[in-house]
Amino acid sequence: MSGALRIRVLHGPNLNLLGGREPERYGRVTLSEIDGALVARGQELQVEVVSSQHNGEGALVDAVQEAATLGFDGVLINPAAYTHTSVALRDALLAVGLPTVEVHLTNTHAREEFRHVSLIADVAVARVMGFGDQGYLYGLDGLVRHLRGS
Secondary structure (H helix, E strand, O other), rough: OOEEEEEEEEEHHHHHHHHOOOOOHHHOOOOHHHHHHHHHHHHOOOEEEEEEEEEOOOHHHHHHHHHOOOOOOOEEEEEEHHHHHOOOHHHHHHOOOEEEEEEEEOOOOHOOOHHHOOOHHHOOEEEEEEOOOOHHHHHHHHHHHHHHHO
């Protein structure tokens, strides 16, 4: 896909447990299945999609920085618990300046009060939440439209 847009998908802590972790809340779809669906949608959109999951805050920050270094055009991120706690992740997204879409499987505003605040929201071009695994595809579609200016 030479010349195609390149999107870095980053999954935060505990998302590697999807499919078995609280399926009544997060569903039965695995992270591998989500990544497969993103790659397939990327092919439809003629976009390269590269995903990784990181449990550690520092590793996630490193992945954000690497996205810029490696020439990715945008970031689709589910920061998971770091959404509400990580100034370092927020600062990394600001520092690299890549258009970013924040995605969550659940509607964080319908959950515990501490999940209502996102430290990422004001540095993201958009947020998608509450649509389960489909939210990732909505986020990818929106990010691609944003990058293409349509």
